Amino acid sequence: MDWGRKNLNREDGAKVGIYRLTFGCVDYQFSGHDAHHQTGFSYQVYRTEIGHGNATFAILIGEDVPMERLLLVKTIVGRGDYAD
Numbered sequence: 021m022d023w024g025r026k027n028l029n030r031e032d033g034a035k036v037g038i039y040r041l042t043f044g045c046v047d048y049q050f051s052g053h054d055a056h057h058q059t060g061f062s063y064q065v066y067r068t069e070i071g072h073g074n075a076t077f078a079i080l081i082g083e084d085v086p087m088e089r090l091l092l093v094k095t096i097v098g099r100g101d102y103a104d
Contacts, residue, residue, distance in 0.1 A: 037078025040065035041095065063092045 043062035049055070066076035067085045076093070079085055 035080045035083070037080045039078050042092075062095045064095050066091045066093060 041062060041064055043060070045058050045060045047056055047058050049057070065079070067079050068089045068091050069075065069077060070089075076091060
């Protein structure tokens with residue numbers, strides 16, 4: 021989906037931003053054991069701005085964010101990190 025090509029700007033001209041949540045689960049098995057185990061994780065993806073310290077911002081639709089300004093922050097959505 022190419023969000024940058026859609027007309028998603030608000031009527032007042034402000035840009036629209038998104039907050040991205042990335043999550044997953046790793047399934048693994050120890051050698052010699054039948055049981056499977058899982059470790060889940062979730063991270064919020066933000067952008068940073070030069071001159072704004074540790075502040076985080078939404079990613080603006082249609083604007084590229086240099087890799088050095090992307091920030092992954094662990095979240096506690098659901099159970100957050102876990103292992104069984």
